[in-house]
Amino acid sequence: MALSVLAPEFVVKRDEELCIECGVCTRQCAYDAQIINPDDGTVSTDAAKCVGCQRCVTLCPTGALTVTEREMTGRSHPNWTLGAQRDIARQAETGGMLLTGMGTDKGYRVIWDNLILNASQVTNPSIDPLREPMELRTYLGAKPDRIELDADGRLTTEVGPLLGLDIPVMFSAMSYGSISLNACLSLARAASAAGTYFNSGEGGLHRDLYEYSDHAIVQVASGRFGVHAEYLDVAAAVEIKIGQGAKPGIGGHLPGEKVTQPISATRMIPEGSDAISPAPHHDIYSIEDLKQLIYALKEATDYSKPISVKIAAVNNIVPIASGCVRAGADIVAIDGVRGGTGATPTVIRDNVGIPIEFAVAAVDGRLREEGIRHQASIVAAGGFRNSADILKAVALGADAVYVGTSALIAMGCHMCQKCYTGKCTWGIATQDPYLTKRLNPEIGTRRLSNLLRAWGLEMKEMLGGMGMNSIDSLRGNREMLRAVSLTREEMDILDVAPAGM
Amino acid sequence: MHRLPPFKIPAACGTLGILDQTGRRFNGEDIVRGMANMRERGNGLGAGFVSYGIYPEHADDYCLHMMFVDQTAQARGKDYLQTVCAINHDEPIPTTPTPTISDEPVLWRFFVRPLEAKTAAQNGPTEEDYMVDVVMTVNRDIEGGYVASSGKNMGIFKGVGYPTPIAEYYRLDEYQGHLWVSHTRFPTNTGGWWGGAHPFGILEWSIVHNGEISSYGVNKRYVTSFGYECTLFTDSEVISYMFDLLCRKHGLSIEMASLAMASPEWEQVDGIEDPQEQRLMATIRQAYGGALLNGPFAVIAGHNGGMVGLSDRLKLRPLAAAQSGDRAYIASEEAAIWAVGGKPELSWPIDAGVPVRFNLQEAS
Numbered sequence: 001m002a003l004s005v006l007a008p009e010f011v012v013k014r015d016e017e018l019c020i021e022c023g024v025c026t027r028q029c030a031y032d033a034q035i036i037n038p039d040d041g042t043v044s045t046d047a048a049k050c051v052g053c054q055r056c057v058t059l060c061p062t063g064a065l066t067v068t069e070r071e072m073t074g075r076s077h078p079n080w081t082l083g084a085q086r087d088i089a090r091q092a093e094t095g096g097m098l099l100t101g102m103g104t105d106k107g108y109r110v111i112w113d114n115l116i117l118n119a120s121q122v123t124n125p126s127i128d129p130l131r132e133p134m135e136l137r138t139y140l141g142a143k144p145d146r147i148e149l150d151a152d153g154r155l156t157t158e159v160g161p162l163l164g165l166d167i168p169v170m171f172s173a174m175s176y177g178s179i180s181l182n183a184c185l186s187l188a189r190a191a192s193a194a195g196t197y198f199n200s201g202e203g204g205l206h207r208d209l210y211e212y213s214d215h216a217i218v219q220v221a222s223g224r225f226g227v228h229a230e231y232l233d234v235a236a237a238v239e240i241k242i243g244q245g246a247k248p249g250i251g252g253h254l255p256g257e258k259v260t261q262p263i264s265a266t267r268m269i270p271e272g273s274d275a276i277s278p279a280p281h282h283d284i285y286s287i288e289d290l291k292q293l294i295y296a297l298k299e300a301t302d303y304s305k306p307i308s309v310k311i312a313a314v315n316n317i318v319p320i321a322s323g324c325v326r327a328g329a330d331i332v333a334i335d336g337v338r339g340g341t342g343a344t345p346t347v348i349r350d351n352v353g354i355p356i357e358f359a360v361a362a363v364d365g366r367l368r369e370e371g372i373r374h375q376a377s378i379v380a381a382g383g384f385r386n387s388a389d390i391l392k393a394v395a396l397g398a399d400a401v402y403v404g405t406s407a408l409i410a411m412g413c414h415m416c417q418k419c420y421t422g423k424c425t426w427g428i429a430t431q432d433p434y435l436t437k438r439l440n441p442e443i444g445t446r447r448l449s450n451l452l453r454a455w456g457l458e459m460k461e462m463l464g465g466m467g468m469n470s471i472d473s474l475r476g477n478r479e480m481l482r483a484v485s486l487t488r489e490e491m492d493i494l495d496v497a498p499a500g501m
Numbered sequence: 502m503h504r505l506p507p508f509k510i511p512a513a514c515g516t517l518g519i520l521d522q523t524g525r526r527f528n529g530e531d532i533v534r535g536m537a538n539m540r541e542r543g544n545g546l547g548a549g550f551v552s553y554g555i556y557p558e559h560a561d562d563y564c565l566h567m568m569f570v571d572q573t574a575q576a577r578g579k580d581y582l583q584t585v586c587a588i589n590h591d592e593p594i595p596t597t598p599t600p601t602i603s604d605e606p607v608l609w610r611f612f613v614r615p616l617e618a619k620t621a622a623q624n625g626p627t628e629e630d631y632m633v634d635v636v637m638t639v640n641r642d643i644e645g646g647y648v649a650s651s652g653k654n655m656g657i658f659k660g661v662g663y664p665t666p667i668a669e670y671y672r673l674d675e676y677q678g679h680l681w682v683s684h685t686r687f688p689t690n691t692g693g694w695w696g697g698a699h700p701f702g703i704l705e706w707s708i709v710h711n712g713e714i715s716s717y718g719v720n721k722r723y724v725t726s727f728g729y730e731c732t733l734f735t736d737s738e739v740i741s742y743m744f745d746l747l748c749r750k751h752g753l754s755i756e757m758a759s760l761a762m763a764s765p766e767w768e769q770v771d772g773i774e775d776p777q778e779q780r781l782m783a784t785i786r787q788a789y790g791g792a793l794l795n796g797p798f799a800v801i802a803g804h805n806g807g808m809v810g811l812s813d814r815l816k817l818r819p820l821a822a823a824q825s826g827d828r829a830y831i832a833s834e835e836a837a838i839w840a841v842g843g844k845p846e847l848s849w850p851i852d853a854g855v856p857v858r859f860n861l862q863e864a865s
Contacts, residue, residue, distance in 0.1 A: 124713035124796050125817055132815055133766045144788045146751040147781075153754075155781045162787060368726050374788075395718075466715055469766075469815065472786075473716030473795035480718060 006089050007082075010050040011068050018064035019043070025056035025065060030423035030435060053416035055425035087346070098347065101419030101429065103246060103340040103383050103405060106350040110338070111357035111486070112389045115496065118480040120467035127464040134460035135470040138168040138400055140237075140377040141306040141330040160330065161305050163217075163237055165400055166195030167456045168471060169390060171448075172335075172381055172404030173219055173241065173310070175201025177254050177263045177275065178342030178419070179408075180436040181208065183428045186411055186444025188212035193445070194452040199402070202241055202252070202277060204266040205231055217308065220297065222251060223277035225267040229300070237331070238297050239308035240290070242281070245339025245382040248312030248353045252277035253343070258422050260431050291327035298328070306330035313337065313359035313382070314352070321363040325376040333402060334359050336382030340405040342429055343420030356382040357396065361494045364397020364476055387458040396494065397476040410451045411444045514699070514711040515542025516820075517832040518682040518801040518808045519841060520859050525827065526554050529673030531841050532681040535832065536664035538840035542711075542833060543685030545601075547698035548667040549659025551707040551803050552678030556654050562589050562612035563632050563704075566649040566656045567639070568695055569607040574645030578609075581643055585635050586613035594658070599670040602662050606695050610656065629704055629749060633728070636703060640732040647733070650702035652805070657707060659684075659698035679861065682803045684709035696733055700803070701741040703729075707803040708744065710737035711833055712818045715796030723791030743792055744802055755809055759856035761789035763814045799851075801831050807860040816853035823848035829859035 012033065021043050025034040033049040034056055036042070050067060057065045072082045087098055120126040127134070141162040148156045171187045184198075184206060191198040192215040200209070200218040204226015209216065213234035220227050221241040232238055243249065254263075254275035264271040284290050294307050301307075308331035309324045311317070317334065324332050336356025341349070360380045367373040380393045381402035390401050409415070412426040419429035427438030463471065466480055474480060482499040483491045491498060517535045521527060529550060536548070556564055565582070569575040582588060594608040615631045626634065636648045650657035655678075658671040664685045668674075684699035700707040714720060714736040721731045721739050727750065729742040740762075747758035764770075764786050773779035786793075797817030802809045810831035812820045823830040823838045823845035830838040835848055851857050 120715070120796075124715060127815065127817075133768060135767055137767045139787050144784075147757075147784055147788050148752070149757070149781075154777060155784055157784060157788070159784050159787060368722055371726055373726065467713070467797070468715040468795035470790075470793060470795055472790035472793050473719055475719060475790065476722050477716060477718030480715075 004048075004093060006048070006086055006093075007070065007073075008047040008050065009070055009086070010047060010052045011070050012045045012047045012050050013066040013068075014043075014045060015064045018062045020062055020064075022061060024059055024061060028055045028059050028425060030425045030430075030432070051416045051418045053418065053425045054414040097345045099343055099420045100346040100349060100417050101340075101342055101344070102415060102417045103338045104350045105417070108337060108355060110383070111355055111490075111494075112385075112392050114484055114486050115357070115392050115481050115494070116484060116499065117388065117391060117395070117462060117466065118482070119465040124467045126467055127469050129460040129464045132464070132469055134464055135472070136167050136456060136459060138165045138471060139163065140165065140379070140399055142376060143374045145374045161303070163197065163306055163331075164195075165197070167452055167459075168394060168400035169452060169455060170196050170217070170379070170400060170402050171198040171407050172340075172402035173199035173201040173217075173239070173244075174342070174404055174408075175203030175219075176206050176209075176266055177203040177258060177431070179429050180427060180431060180439060181206055181262070182436050182439040182441045182444065183408075183411060184209055185441040186439065186448055187407060188215065189441065189445040190448030190452065191215045193449050196452070197236060199239065200235075203254070203263070203275075204268065205234070206262065206266045210234055219310075220293075221277055222279070222281045223275060225269065225275060225277075228268070232297065232301050235305065237306045237308055238301060239310050239331075239333065240293055240297070241310045242284075242290075243310070243312035243314075243335070244341060245312050245335030245337055245353050245356070246341035246349045247344040248314050248348070249279060250345070250348055251279040258431050263431065287323045287327055290324065294328040308333055308379070310335060312339070313354045313356055315354065317354065317359045318362045318366045321378075322366055322370060322372070325367060325372050329376050331377045331379055332363070333379040333381060334363060335402075336380070338383030339381055340383070340408075341419075356380050356393070358490075358493050360393055360398050361396040361496075365495055368476070387455040388462070390455065391459055391462055391474065392481060394471060394474050395477050395480045399475065406451065407448055410447045411439060514687055514709070515539035515685045515833045515837070516683070516709045516711050516799065516801050517837045517841075518680070518709075518803065518810070518830065520680045520808050520829045520861065521827050522807070522829055522859060522862050523827045524554070524679045524861055526677035526679050528675070528677055529668055529681060532683050533665055533668045533673065535837040535841040536683045536685055538837045539685060539834055540663065542687060543663060544687045545661075545663045546688050547659070547661055547686030548664040548684060549657060549698045549700050549709075550664075550668060550671070550673060550681060550683045551650065551655060551657045551700040551702065552673070552676055553655040553680040553803060553805065554678045555656055555676045556612070559590065559612040560654045562614055563651055563653055564656055565611040565613060565636075565651050566594065566658070567609050567611065568647045568649055569609065570645035572607060574643065575607045575609055578639060578643050578646040579611075581639065582611055582613060582635070585619070585638075586611075586615060588613050595672055595675070596670050597672055599662075599666045601666045602660065602670045605660065605670070632704060633745070637728070637730045637732075641730055647696040649696070650700075650707065652702060652705040652707070655705065655707070655803075655805075657700050657702045659700065660695045661698065680803055680808060682707060682709055682801050682808060697735050699737060701733065701735075701738045703741045703745045704749070705805045706741050706744045706748075708737060708741040708800060710740055710798060710800050712798030712813070713796055714739070714794055714798060716794060719791055720794065740794065740798075740800055740802075743794075744804075747789075747792065755858060756856060757785070759809070759811050759854075761785050761792045762794045763811055763854035763856075764789070764793055765854065766814065799833065805861075807858060809859075810851050810857040812851055812853055814854035816851075820851040821848060822851050822857045831857065831859070
């Protein structure tokens, strides 16, 4: 192959005065960007191979390393940015689709940053969460629109299965295969401890995760990997994965080299074979087909657990979500354009799907108009960064949110977006035993638990500030939001008034 | 009369309810005396009264107390009502010029019944649903016209001013009712408007409210999904619809409805020992999250069978109850009760989130 014309993406600086040539950086780097000379023990750098994961920088005992993004050198151009040129050059060299990991870095406006939350002043008192109970408990699933009692005052209304959450935050679908078992264990244990749920993703449920299965939402995706009777039986809820925000409209592909023995056993496919999830479910070509699968799963689980349908937020999200509810979904999970992934074509990630803010507000509004809002819960997903984003989503109508990327960052991810290579130096998005042991599941669990605890405290503080002591009173409460720097149309869709009004 | 302000008006207030449990009727002087004692709780931007049992000669008619910005709006309102109701009688609500009362609307009362053809039809609405729809339509579509109350044998009298001049203006000493509930208002903006004064009413329910509902946005969306429309731009309006929805349409007892609006905390629900009762409470919370009233409130709700006092589950606003002879009282301040009838035989502060009911004894 011709010599690459690509300039390295990163500048790796080694302070020679600080470097003691201990070789840590060379052992930590999974991309061969840091190299040790076996003859004389000297270390050197091949910046062209660096992905900017910051692993060597973080672990260098003397702080000798700095890795920064290479800035545009030579003549700048607003259209032909360095990234645009690099993508073309890379495709000219390989002839392939460009792959990437994580959520889009294209810089779509984050609408959360144009929404602000309310607080009480004088006319109603704020509530002090240190003095008063502050309730984050949330139930997901179909609820009755009224209750009925018999003549003796006994409840005659049957309520379907509900998922009880102590905090309205769940961990998004991340399959065993896309992430390591240690990462899965960390998510499972933290979800169990915090009274919330993790999601198996579409790769089945490893035997070691069955212990936590009462806090597991298991996915049934187009590849049907790892789906069997026990898998459905042990889970708290089942989710039909139709789409995902990072790659709406397309399927998935776990390359055969990642299908190790335990992954092959979990997914129920031969070792070393590619695990291909087709773009559509081959038994779902219309909404009534979805209804059949929903009810097949309800039958299979004896109507004992809620069935969720996860869809990517796309142009027609409102009727799609309404259709899912009418098809019998107890939970509709909506993943916005900023949603993450382990691997996706960059062009899809960066150009398909709509922001979750508009999707969740519009869906909540329409389901209310149609009088079916109580029939299903809405779970929002796609780029939630902090507790304020989450509360804003609740105020726009979400019952709870899924977080994936935040959880990965809590476990050590530094957002290099190279998950698809399987070489994650942080031991998360990899199956290489040399790398996976870097993530101690006990530490992972603790860090995730800490994150949820911290967010819970912040949410309670903000709720109290708004003069309410239950998250029920924020759900869909647009009065608690005001918009800054949004257009009239955007505010109409969000059903939020401008600041000052 | 000011037109509808395009924003919600938060308010703090004083409230008082007096019920003669035997059904003996009395005029408005007692409640005015009690309200005058709570002048500090209002700022003259809104006061109102509701009385039950005042129209025995029209006891089976829905009485619509209405406010119109002018005569043209009144004509529009009457034209509309004639198309949807049989108007048995209508007349201006008697008033007397009162020095501090100004900018008064055209006040009119209609004694009506739903058109039988509409409610008798198979699968037609119930009489009550039909009347709720009439009220919603007026408030939404009849420009400059608002329904203040719509129950039978009761009426709401309200406006911009302190309670005493409002009572004088409406000549409340000339009415005899067995239940009176009143409200004085401290809205935290500069202009009160007549339609925004309390009580708020729908069918038999009337609500006076001290507080501000932080969950208003949720509650409004919730009742809207059952066909109510919040058009009066105050958080208190939604509470009257909530009582009508839960007690009439969903058939819940007042206690159950109160549990939905001021629910026990989850911690308490978890601690309930009887599994049936625990399931009931959990289901109420799961099904009625949209009905939970959050933030500070103390409410007195009047209805045909008596009155109910309810405070938020933290009790961020005061509410006291008392009994003396045949009379039962609920008030923001016990002092108001003393001002009406001296020291009551029995008085107590109402517990957080626990409804206090005083019932009219069945007519014997």
